[in-house]
Amino acid sequence: MTMNRTIETDSREAFIEEIEKVQDVLPKRIDANPKNVEKGLAKLVLTLVELIRKLLEKQAMRRIEGGSLSEEEIEGIGETLMKLENKMKELKEIFGLKDEELNLNLGPLGDLM
Amino acid sequence: MDRQIKTLQDKNSYLDLRKQERVTLLEILDRALDKGVVISGDIVISVADVDLVYLGLKVLLSSVETMERLRGAPMAGAQEEPT
Amino acid sequence: MKIYAYGIIDSNSGMDEPLSGLGEASVYNIPYRDIAVIVSELSDEAKGKTDTYILEHERIVERLMEGFTVLPMRFLTVFNTKKDLISMAELYYEDFKDNLARLHNKVEFGMKVIWPADTIKQRVFDVYHKTKHNVSISTESPAKTFVKEKFQEHIIEKEFQEEADRCIQVVDDYFNRIACEKKLKRLQTESLLLNASYLVDKDRQNEFKQAFEQLKNAPSDLKFLFSGPWPCYNFINLTKKPSAVDYFNTEDMLNRLLAQQGFAQERNSV
Numbered sequence: 001m002t003m004n005r006t007i008e009t010d011s012r013e014a015f016i017e018e019i020e021k022v023q024d025v026l027p028k029r030i031d032a033n034p035k036n037v038e039k040g041l042a043k044l045v046l047t048l049v050e051l052i053r054k055l056l057e058k059q060a061m062r063r064i065e066g067g068s069l070s071e072e073e074i075e076g077i078g079e080t081l082m083k084l085e086n087k088m089k090e091l092k093e094i095f096g097l098k099d100e101e102l103n104l105n106l107g108p109l110g111d112l113m
Numbered sequence: 114m115d116r117q118i119k120t121l122q123d124k125n126s127y128l129d130l131r132k133q134e135r136v137t138l139l140e141i142l143d144r145a146l147d148k149g150v151v152i153s154g155d156i157v158i159s160v161a162d163v164d165l166v167y168l169g170l171k172v173l174l175s176s177v178e179t180m181e182r183l184r185g186a187p188m189a190g191a192q193e194e195p196t
Numbered sequence: 197m198k199i200y201a202y203g204i205i206d207s208n209s210g211m212d213e214p215l216s217g218l219g220e221a222s223v224y225n226i227p228y229r230d231i232a233v234i235v236s237e238l239s240d241e242a243k244g245k246t247d248t249y250i251l252e253h254e255r256i257v258e259r260l261m262e263g264f265t266v267l268p269m270r271f272l273t274v275f276n277t278k279k280d281l282i283s284m285a286e287l288y289y290e291d292f293k294d295n296l297a298r299l300h301n302k303v304e305f306g307m308k309v310i311w312p313a314d315t316i317k318q319r320v321f322d323v324y325h326k327t328k329h330n331v332s333i334s335t336e337s338p339a340k341t342f343v344k345e346k347f348q349e350h351i352i353e354k355e356f357q358e359e360a361d362r363c364i365q366v367v368d369d370y371f372n373r374i375a376c377e378k379k380l381k382r383l384q385t386e387s388l389l390l391n392a393s394y395l396v397d398k399d400r401q402n403e404f405k406q407a408f409e410q411l412k413n414a415p416s417d418l419k420f421l422f423s424g425p426w427p428c429y430n431f432i433n434l435t436k437k438p439s440a441v442d443y444f445n446t447e448d449m450l451n452r453l454l455a456q457q458g459f460a461q462e463r464n465s466v
Contacts, residue, residue: 005258007140009421010412012132014310018388019139023146061350064343071334078339081346140306140423141254143391145271148429150204150292152273152284 042095046088047102051113053084198238199226199275202256203427204285205264206296208232212263217256218242218249226278228285231292234260235281238274257427265300267292268427291434299431302376305394305404305424309367311360312417313386320355324348357383364390367418370411374404379430389418393430401425 009015060077063069069077092098103113200218208227211234215223219242225232234256242249250271257268275281285292360383367390368380375394384391396404408422 005423005425007133007137007421007423009136009419011310011419011421012129012136014387014419015308015421016132016135016139018310018385019143019308022384022388022391023139023142057346058350060343061347064347065351074343075337075339078337078341078343082339082342136421138251140421141250143306144426144429145250145254145257145268147270148432149268149270149427150273150288150432150434151270152288 043097043101046091046095046097049091050088050102053088054113056084057081199235199278199281200238201269201273201275201281202234202236202253203260203269204267204292204296205232205234205260206230206300207264215256215259218252223256226281226285228282229289231285231289231296233281233285234266261303261427265296266427267295267299267432268429288434288436291436295432295434298433299395299428301398302395302428302431303398303401303425304428304430305375305396305401305422306426307367307371307390307392307394307408307423308388308421309364309390309392310387310419310421311363311389313356313389315417316359317352317356320352320359323355324351360389363418367411368392370407371404374400374407377431395428395431396425398425 060081064074064077092102200221202217202223205225208225208230211223211225217223217236219236219239221236221239221242223234223236225234253271257266260266275284364380364382368378371378371392371394375396377395379393381391383389394404408420412420412422
């Protein structure tokens with residue numbers, strides 16, 4: 001069935017493992033009805049909250065890296081981030097949602113997070 | 114390819130072949146499933162069927178026999194009686 | 197009878213030899229101006245099995261490549277009627293012509309690279325602990341401990357990403373001069389450092405393969421998967437892309453959500 005096509009590797013199992021992980025993602029990409037959104041408004045809301053939380057965390061880390069924050073400010077940020085993370089854990093438990101479920105597939109744009 | 118499973122070594126070659134075919138299939142999937150000329154919209158029904166497709170493909174990935182059937186060439190030796 | 201499409205070719209004359217496709221149906225061409233769409237009819241029985249036909253699809257496309265420049269269709273592109281197919285050809289004609297010209301006499305090669313992600317992370321971790329950082333804290337508190345941990349994660353992740361980019365650069369350099377175009381997907385998983393596709397002139401195939409041999413033989417802790425030549429799946433550029441609406445129909449989605457919450461009637465879809 002082939003042209004003179006070759007497929008050459010020294011580690012078949014390793015590649016089979018990794019590629020299959022990636023291909024598990026494929027149906028979501030071309031699925032016209034993102035399943036995780038179908039399941040409810042709560043998921044949608046929590047997904048967005050999680051996005052914001054992660055962005056805040058990332059931004060905070062960048063500022064700390066930049067060295068522009070005082071110890072007091074670091075303490076303040078730490079408190080806030082901790083509370084946010086704990087609150088999200090609580091909410092996820094209440095709604096029975098896992099981390100992987102709090103994502104949105106934007107088709108050709110890939111996943112939100 | 115003339116293959117008869119007589120020894121453990123032969124069996125390993127057989128398993129190697131299965132892995133090779135699996136890699137081939139994965140490589141094809143990596144391209145044809147998602148790339149190429151991608152047309153969508155009302156006139157094309159490919160998008161709607163994709164979930165069903167994927168389930169089918171997962172079955173395919175674990176079935177060497179199916180691959181044999183598709184190629185139209187039995188894996189010589191795999192079905193022969195060990196001597 | 198639906199029509200299954202395999203690809204677009206740069207010729208409108210008929211097929212020279214008979215070819216049999218999905219479900220044993222004859223493969224034929226539907227010409228449009230100076231190009232053609234290569235198709236076969238999809239019977240209802242065959243439609244039920246389309247999920248397993250990807251190898252057939254690939255076989256046909258590769259066969260076509262022997263005689264023509266081919267733009268391979270994504271697997272499972274099916275048209276309800278010939279009229280629909282012609283509409284599509286009309287809509288995309290300019291795109292198809294451009295791509296056929298650009299991809300003439302070229303093939304695609306693929307290369308995937310696995311790297312030891314855990315070892316790299318460990319290395320980054322070790323370096324992190326030897327380096328002084330901005331998070332110098334005089335008093336401890338739960339909040340500060342939290343921040344320190346998050347910061348560590350952040351730096352390690354950042355270094356990991358930078359290391360990935362460095363590594364990809366080194367690998368890619370082997371092929372840069374030879375390939376016309378490339379598509380690089382980095383870190384699809386932590387271990388799958390690179391999933392690269394290279395567009396290569398048919399006449400430079402051997403040169404390209406040799407470059408891979410060199411890369412393979414260079415000492416490293418990387419694992420390689422090299423494949424090709426392939427039809428140019430990764431190098432089709434369509435200016436008329438499917439709109440976001442095709443993938444993510446917001447109005448439809450909203451209706452479903454509201455219906456679930458009991459707020460609205462579900463509209464009948466056409």
